[in-house]
Amino acid sequence: MFSYPKWLILAIVVGLYLPVAIDATVLHIAVPTLSQELKASTSQLLWIIDIYPLLMAGLILVMGALGDKVGYRKLMLMGSIIFGIASVLAAFSPTANFLIFARAILALGASMIMPATLACLRHTFMDEKERNFALGLWVMAGGAGAAFGPLVGGLLLEYFYWGSVFLINVPIVILVSICILKYLPKQNFIHEKKLNILDALILIAAILLVIYSLKSGLKEFDPQFILLGFTGVVLGFLFVKRQIKSNQPLFDLKLFTSKPVKYGFTISVVAMIALVGFELLISQKLQYVYQFSPLEAGLYILPFMIAVSVGGVISTPLLNKFGTKKVAVVSLILSSVSMYFLSVVNFETEYLFASFYMILLGLSILCAFLAATSAILSGAPIEQASSAGAIEGMSYELGTGLGVTIFGLMASFFYTKNVDFYRFFSVDQLKTVESSIGQTYQALPSLSPESADIIMKSANSAFVMAHSSVLIFSSLILLFLAIFIWIFWRETSPKTLSI
Template sequence: MLPAPTTPVTERLGAGARWWALAVLTLPVLLIAIDNTVLSFALPAISEALAPSGQQLLWIVDIYSLVLAGLLVPMGSLGDRLGRRRLLLIGATGFAIVSALAALSPDAATLIVARALMGFFGAMLMPATLSLIRNIFTDPVQRRTAIAIWAAAFSGGAALGPIVGGFLLEHFAWGSVFLMAVPVMLPLLLLGPVLIPESKDPEPGPVDLVSVLLVLATMTPLVYAIKVLTDSGLALVPVLCALISVVAGVAFVRRQLARSHPMLDVTLFTRPVFTGAVLANLLSVFSLVGFLYFVSQHLQLVSGRSPMQAGLVLVPGLVVTIIAGLLVVRLVRYVSPATVITGGLLLNALAFTLVAVTGTWGSDLLLLIAFALLGAGVGAAETLSNDLILSAVPARKAGAASAISETAYETGAVLGTAVLGSLLNAAYSRHVQLPVELSDAQRASASETLGGATAVAGELPSTLAQPLLASARAAFDSGVLLTSGIGAVLMVIAAVIAHRTLRQAT
């Protein structure tokens, strides 16, 4: 059997150099995670500046994660062929350039295209980071610690997004949330070639363009179907899209099973620990992104806080997320990973239940507490689920396992916004009551999103603006209650699945 491709990497790195390499590798992870959620805080400003429709607003958020999720596995395979460090540096360069262009978008359609390109280059970044960590840290204890830091950058970055967004939007235009990619990527581009050793598969399989198309044909119609079904109800087009997704997914699996060098080793999913860890990963991110989608808008558009003030409300949750991710490395010495991950998912359920039962109108302190509970749950579940995904497979399959782990993360981000965000928008549209004096254009904007209603209210006299804002905020909170209840139920189901599938993990 061929030696694992990790050997040259570990021989060339001393103990200290490995941790410096990890520090550089966390930069793209941190940026990608921040980018997943920073946009939530920029949505009100983007709504006012570009006047997107409700569907455009969701696509601005979703298209990035959608493209990223669809291309992670193909890019992971490409990295095996070309070299993971090489692809990492190409992705970092492209991501920084396109992020700068996104900041200059004159309309919603242009921003959607720019976000799609960011997803394309982001997909080059993600598979390389985790697989390189798996190759650099061969000692199990060091690997778990390294993955804890990596996961803390992921979950902490997702929580840091609103805070960074709040600061930037307090002092700069909405485009600043994209421009921040440039200074973050510069250290990676300068230090990466020095600190990160190259790593590649010595005998990679051929590029499989058919499998690439099948992955995209599975992911894109699926998310589109979810978005349309939750927003407009049962219709022919989304049903057909869902069927296309299922057919493409089945064809992809069959093709991988039939090939001697599959793009993705789907037999990994026959291992209960691996499958359970992937689901825990996906659903943890689902809960985090779905929660941030509504809490960021509530703090600004309902509570009336500035972007910076809203971000500061979430600081405790950020701190708890990072601490929880690091503490579980010690905790699993005494408690099984299955128990810790199950407990983390139940904390997520408790956070959603707290909002669903008491309502968001009580106080912002309630949202702070709920987000701290969610942060603890996500921090614990994300760290251990990623470690279990990698440790459940041989070292030679680290690339495939990394791609699956990150695909689960990005799919969770897509579905968190698509499912909970679409349900929230649909509930808002059904319950908002608009003044009869509004023009057709104003009615269209105010009926789709709370940000649109807030922008329209700014154009009206106070006698019309106040009733519109009161109705819009009440309609928004009614949607929050619905999505929080759904989120709580999903997290309980996830906890049950994790408990049953991860019991063999050590």
């Protein structure tokens, strides 16, 4: 089907995109390890994980325009170099705050790589069938990388120190950078292309301020957090206003007048929130409550990872046969059912039961996500395909970041409500120790063996209740969204997806 250079370019693109996808989830399994090794607080752990997708949500829009201006070859090279340097910084981070900084630099490099790899495929594969095949491999690499990230992290943590989850990126980046220089052709630049850097910064500031105020304000009431959150909302409105007035917006907000785009974006964000949030909390539950090693925890959720990876195989014929709306609604309902039963299962003694619902969750969530992607792309005019792609990419990253934040905050809230350690710690210590199971475990070495055992059992019981409460809440949200979509989304014509 392809000539040799095209195959080679495709291999380069997939090879560069794979570590970007893996880095989005590789730390989910490492939360207990990072909590112990870096003495990271609950807030720091959440920032370590979700600073990566949240920054990408804002940066990816302007990087697409930068790629048009300087060419995808140069953007891929810059992105891979920055990603490699940031991986080294992250691997040798001496503190939690430094790791947050390194993850932010990783996001900068990744936000260059994603649009550059897609642009490279569009320019390399001019034939539609060849391009669809190449895009299918690109999507598969992204889905498999994100799904298997926790297993990769667990495998490395089992035999090496925690920084190895970042160091594996370095040889890949070096090899790919050499291949980019040697095999990728140079392109003509669009020097007059305008870069909306200011708008991107406004969007990033709005997202980070709102997330920071939520994380901090829900734990301790303080007027400054309300002010910061309000400032973030104002910046968000400013961003929208500037996009409406701009001749060259980061993406055309008028696309949201299309119901498929509007509802597709909503489904995509919610589906990613559920996907990432579930993966994050189940990893902690298996390691803290059931004392699994990182590798054992990664292997336990392998059925879920496989289901997410292969979900695309069954989703395309379903979309073509039943239409986007029906697939989205049924997928959301099945995801809701899966979440509920996973909230009551005993993961230690009912593995087959848990595996069945993890598989169902993985397949249904991915079908919902791909139905949303189909709705966004098909709901936009062909001449605005790039803007639709930017909206789809932003929904993915925003959902990933919000999943970590929302699930993390809910777990912390329910955990705090179900523990009572006043007999073992001072008043000053209680606020920290009771904030999360990770903080509780950090305090165990300072207690006597008898007290530590009591605290650990109480903490495990509280986290099980917190985990169940969060999954039940998520189940209800998914169900309400399915009902909302079914009632208010009126498809004007059947939609199909060709991959």
